[in-house]
Amino acid sequence: MKPTHLEIQRMLTDSQWREQLFKMTALVMLSIALLTLAVLLIDAFVDGVGRLRWSFLTNFPSRKPEQAGILSALVGTVYMMILTGLFAFPVGVGAAIYLEEYAKHHWFSRIIELNIANLAGVPSIIYGLLGLEVFVRAMGFDRSLLSGSLTMALLVLPIIIISSREAIRTVSPSIREASYALGASRWQTIRNQVLPLAFPGILTGSILAFSRAIGEAAPLITIGALTYIAFLPDSLLAPFTALPIQIFNWVSRPQKGFHANAAAAIIVLLVVLILMNALAVYLRQRYQKRLSL
Amino acid sequence: MSFKPVKKSRVGEGMIHIVLFLCGILSVFTTLGIVAVLIIETYEFFREVSIFEFLTDTQWTPLFADKHFGILPLVSGTFLTSFIAILVAMPIGLLSAIYLSEYASQNIRKTIKPILEILAGIPTVVYGYFALLFVTPLLQVFIPSLSGFNALGPGIVMGMMIIPMVSSLSEDAMYAVPQSLREGAYALGSSKLQVALRVVFPAAFSGIAASLLLAVSRAIGETMIVAIASGQQPRLTLNPLVAVETMTAYIVQVSLGDTPTGTIEFKTIFAVGMMLFISTLILNLLSQWLRERFREQYE
């Protein structure tokens, strides 16, 4: 029945050996993941750093890899992010305010919540199909900057709503109660008490949402962002391209020269992402310091 | 006990309420839009192609002269790449999660978790580049018969991309298991490994399963990695060494071409899109249901 003292000793040594094996395996697994990340970054850097010079940023794409640059793609990305932000940020924060402050325990709010959770899991290319039908064709915006930004706005909306809601939720209810007790209306309370406190969280969440959007190519390809654009978009309805699409275009070419270009563009994209994320972290820390005075 | 707000300027407050309500409702319209677009175009598609052919034909050649509309090759491409991805992500993700949750100190957790999250934040075109121009050539050293476009390379890279999904969510699930359960197990003479594998892991199982389903859904919906590195040859196969085409890559392929709108070839992207949407929707709903069940256990 119950093991003897010797058997127990043997069990214990066996078990200690198994623990060590497990810890080793888990650490190896973790290292594989981290190592792959490192290799990826180094590979892109090594391949692309040779192409990085000022002309790379200021040239248009060309048939000759050495002369090709990312100007149109970079500008396209910037314009698109600004427009996407203009559409998505107010609507996203507005929806979050509505769900948290106006309809919190309503059954309706629960449906919207479920809905948003689902939308966050829909593959991005489906948003492309939606944008294609609704913006490009039905509304006639054609394959333009406007269609692209509206599509991307729909894509990031669920993320902005979710993170803004979390930020609003961290505001303690006692602050709202105090405001109401002083006679303030609901909107006054939101505008003067809740939003300022939730703002850092909302901002960081949105920046992170946009940093995801910057790297998206699939929905833009579907709505028809072209892969070879040698001019800058001059209006909302002009055709455009974006950095990830330019990368995709160059990677898909057989010539090695273009691969180097792709790697260089990847470096630029990653730098932009690092800056955005760093900005988000910095802002969060700065506001947290202010608020914890 | 909550205070009700005083209604100050009724008109102003009312308008604000309406504006915010519209913002909230937009997300519903997005979903309705997606569903409507897919249903309408798929309906149009199935007026010309029979559902039976769509689901059973083993060839997908809508862009060729001899047109076949069997989706199975695209499904097998998606399945193959996603399967490889999950084969990579599951052991790495789960072991990392167990280690971080049950073994690692707070300091290690705090440093490693954000680094793992970076894996999830890398743009997929970058992964595509890596799969095509680094991983595949590397694999070709060991597997000479590996073709330039294949399912193995992008599958492995996709697996790397979804690791944080598996590890973070599984770890959260394990973290939520109350300490009292662990103490009970230790008090019976369990080793740390036994506590982790026999008590914590099973207790967190529905949360862990939810994370795996979500990761699979993400792999299925992934576009750029496979568009760049898997190829454009729809092929009904389970061989990871040859070029295939996934559902997502097909949609990209057509979008890049000059297929005129309104044609049957054009409508195929919506039929494929519908298939994609339904599969990810089912997985997401299942995942949410499992997560609800898990939350109920540990309220």
Add this chain to the structure above:
Amino acid sequence: MIMGDKKNGSVAFEIKDLNCWYGNRQALQKISLSISEKQITAIIGPSGCGKSTFIRCLNRINDLIAGFRTSGQVLFKGQDIYDRAMDPIEIRFRIGMGFQKPNPFPKSIYDNVAYGPRLWGVRKGTELDGIVEQSLKKAVLWDEVKDKLHDSALALSGGQQQRLCIARALAVEPEVLLLDEPCSALDPIATARIEELLLGLKKNYTIVIVTHNMQQAARVSDFTGFFLLGDLIEFGETKQLFTYPRDRRTEDYITGRFG
């Protein structure tokens, strides 16, 4: 401090100058006492006096808490369980524990009780069945659950869950049962059943029970120790301590002047 009466049989635990700290905060000061075998020893005292900490030192379950340290000796049947060469796992095979809030695993009743034996590699169905049945009988739970052994343990009532946890601990065949306020989450009827159970178990097991319910200590235990702010104030035969307490503070606590 005052030692237990060794005349009533051998000693299970001999605790000598036990101190312990959670980080920088000292929780127990120079505790010394003896716990007799096959007797019920109760540990009483107001909240925060260290009684839970004390009992958790006896099976080294406090080791799980980061920053916890001890000094002094805890001799179990002559061996210091805090000796560097001692594996806590081995200790816990001999010293079992029941917790304040019942903590059955989210598994079936059967799998809960079988957990311990399975750790040793007992696999044979019939052997396991036997152990499970015996343990549930010892915990006076068998009749209530014998037809639903494979139902979830979480479907049981609080009192049943607590008896299940005791059965689970007994399945490992310990020599000692440590119980940390086993009845505080239970209603009076369930409490009475557990107390009855303990009186029955005493024949074969050494039992140490922490309780904030003085009447329970008086009803059930043979020896009682009174803790206050990390010190052991008084220790002796229960009858003696409750009728003629030697220390003023003990008397105050027992008569309800504080705590």
